[in-house]
Amino acid sequence: MMHLLAMDWGFVVEKMILIISIVSISLVIAMYETYAERKVAAIIQDRRGPNRAGPFGLFQPLADGLKLFMKEEIIPNTSNKMLFVLGPCLAMLTAMMTSAVIPWGDRIHFTLFGQDRYVSLQIADINIGILYIFGVVSMGVYGIMIGGWASNNKFSLLAAMRGASQVISYELPMGLSLIALLMMTGSLKMSVIMGQQLDGWYNVLYQPLGFFIFLVCAFAECNRTPFDLPEAENELNFGYHQEYSSMKLGFYLFAEYINMFISSAVMVTLFWGGYDIPFVNDTELVKNIGYNWMALLQGGTMFIKVALFIFLFMWVRWTIPRFRYDQLMNLGWKGLIPLALLNMVITAAVVLWLKK
Amino acid sequence: MNISEILFYFLSAMALGSAIMVVVSKNAVHSVLWLIITFFAISGHYILMNAQFLGIVNLIVYAGAIMVLFLFVIMLMNLNADTEPKKNRWLKMAGIVAGGCLLLVLVAALKNAEIRGQQAQFNEGNIGLIQNLGEVLFTEYVVPFEISSILFLSAMVGAVVIGKRGD
Numbered sequence: 001m002m003h004l005l006a007m008d009w010g011f012v013v014e015k016m017i018l019i020i021s022i023v024s025i026s027l028v029i030a031m032y033e034t035y036a037e038r039k040v041a042a043i044i045q046d047r048r049g050p051n052r053a054g055p056f057g058l059f060q061p062l063a064d065g066l067k068l069f070m071k072e073e074i075i076p077n078t079s080n081k082m083l084f085v086l087g088p089c090l091a092m093l094t095a096m097m098t099s100a101v102i103p104w105g106d107r108i109h110f111t112l113f114g115q116d117r118y119v120s121l122q123i124a125d126i127n128i129g130i131l132y133i134f135g136v137v138s139m140g141v142y143g144i145m146i147g148g149w150a151s152n153n154k155f156s157l158l159a160a161m162r163g164a165s166q167v168i169s170y171e172l173p174m175g176l177s178l179i180a181l182l183m184m185t186g187s188l189k190m191s192v193i194m195g196q197q198l199d200g201w202y203n204v205l206y207q208p209l210g211f212f213i214f215l216v217c218a219f220a221e222c223n224r225t226p227f228d229l230p231e232a233e234n235e236l237n238f239g240y241h242q243e244y245s246s247m248k249l250g251f252y253l254f255a256e257y258i259n260m261f262i263s264s265a266v267m268v269t270l271f272w273g274g275y276d277i278p279f280v281n282d283t284e285l286v287k288n289i290g291y292n293w294m295a296l297l298q299g300g301t302m303f304i305k306v307a308l309f310i311f312l313f314m315w316v317r318w319t320i321p322r323f324r325y326d327q328l329m330n331l332g333w334k335g336l337i338p339l340a341l342l343n344m345v346i347t348a349a350v351v352l353w354l355k356k
Numbered sequence: 357m358n359i360s361e362i363l364f365y366f367l368s369a370m371a372l373g374s375a376i377m378v379v380v381s382k383n384a385v386h387s388v389l390w391l392i393i394t395f396f397a398i399s400g401h402y403i404l405m406n407a408q409f410l411g412i413v414n415l416i417v418y419a420g421a422i423m424v425l426f427l428f429v430i431m432l433m434n435l436n437a438d439t440e441p442k443k444n445r446w447l448k449m450a451g452i453v454a455g456g457c458l459l460l461v462l463v464a465a466l467k468n469a470e471i472r473g474q475q476a477q478f479n480e481g482n483i484g485l486i487q488n489l490g491e492v493l494f495t496e497y498v499v500p501f502e503i504s505s506i507l508f509l510s511a512m513v514g515a516v517v518i519g520k521r522g523d
Binding site for chain 2: 080083126127128131132134135138139141142145146149157160161164165168188
């Protein structure tokens with residue numbers, strides 16, 4: 001027992017606080033993404049959007065959440081009960097898990113009992129960071145598949161199959177586009193990839209094609225328009241969550257918004273310099289204002305960049321119509337994979353040529 | 357007991373328990389889900405031994421890709437607990453005998469093996485880290501590595517040919 005007690009409890013407490021705050025921030029952001037989505041849609045369609053609950057309709061997400069909680073919970077009679085409940089839980093869990101390896105800022109510094117403590121604003125800096133993201137993304141299919149199958153409904157099952165095959169197909173070009181990035185950075189650690197961009201030369205400048213492929217794949221992985229075929233309402237009623245009601249439905253919808261937030265954060269970290277403040281020399285600035293203010297500024301920069309990407313997600317949703325299913329598969333297998341392979345070969349050749 | 361040992365026993369119990377559930381479950385979809393949990397436990401073991409790359413690739417490839425295909429097939433076949441055919445009693449007996457023989461052979465082979473004297477290295481040893489693994493794969497074992505990639509390529513071509521036959 002003594003060994004157990006001998007570990008660094010301060011470390012555990014720090015990590016717990018960090019995990020809880022990142023999870024709650026993600027949830028709040030996902031909540032206000034639903035509001036932003038309706039406002040963006042309204043502006044694009046020349047409407048006003050939600051404006052009744054609170055000033056500018058700012059309490060709309062709270063009202064929506066309350067409404068979902070109050071609705072009757074229906075579990076279909078012929079469904080597989082345990083898996084029916086497990087489905088939305090899995091969707092939510094896999095959506096949250098990726099945030100563990102994203103660096104949200106450099107570090108904060110404080111003195112506790114006369115000891116200097118530096119806390120990194122990244123939950124886990126593992127040296128397989130990108131592979132971890134892939135692992136979690138590949139788990140994301142199960143939420144859709146289990147939910148769709150357990151509903152015991154033809155349309156749900158068809159939508160789940162569509163969703164799963166779409167996610168699997170687009171994982172491949174996503175991985176290939178990242179291989180080209182990894183050839184340049186030479187590391188799978190998120191913090192190293194991030195650190196290399198601190199001089200202002202973001203990876204997107206070297207890998208524009210890779211970024212574009214990653215972006216398209218991220219849209220497909222999040223099941224967002226133009227790739228929202230799993231819930232194509234005119235063909236499949238409501239998709240894989242047709243039988244769900246109340247907060248279980250809310251979980252599925254919410255998981256989509258969290259996925260959007262997290263995948264924007266991944267894109268920002270990998271390609272757009274993460275928390276680096278553009279046009280500012282970070283190492284000079286940190287000497288002047290100290291770690292804590294710097295962490296705040298960096299976190300703010302990160303969230304502004306992420307917000308821009310979230311806006312892009314919404315902009316595309318209300319601009320581009322949905323693909324047909326065979327077009328989606330053609331784009332994935334015959335368009336993006338060869339393009340990603342080409343990108344990989346060119347990057348490899350250039351890296352080899354520069355090293356000589 | 358330190359924390360690694362507790363984790364080890366927890367993961368082992370999880371792996372064995374879920375592996376038994378894979379065999380026992382009446383519903384084929386449940387079996388697949390238990391198998392996924394088994395893979396998670398095994399990945400946990402890999403990570404405990406600092407083989408991070410193996411651990412995560414085990415998850416991506418087995419739990420993330422192969423099991424999804426299993427689920428695909430089983431879900432589309434609509435196998436339910438009540439459609440499962442009654443198995444012959446003699447067949448069950450034969451299964452027990454065959455499984456017992458395999459166990460016997462494995463125990464006999466491992467009883468005097470060298471590996472018994474070796475302790476598993478918890479949290480140490482760097483060979484499982486991605487850099488070392490990559491270096492070894494692309495220098496010492498480059499020929500077997502490339503041969504296995506050709507094997508995969510031929511399997512892929514074969515799958516495409518079989519898929520095209522229907523046209």
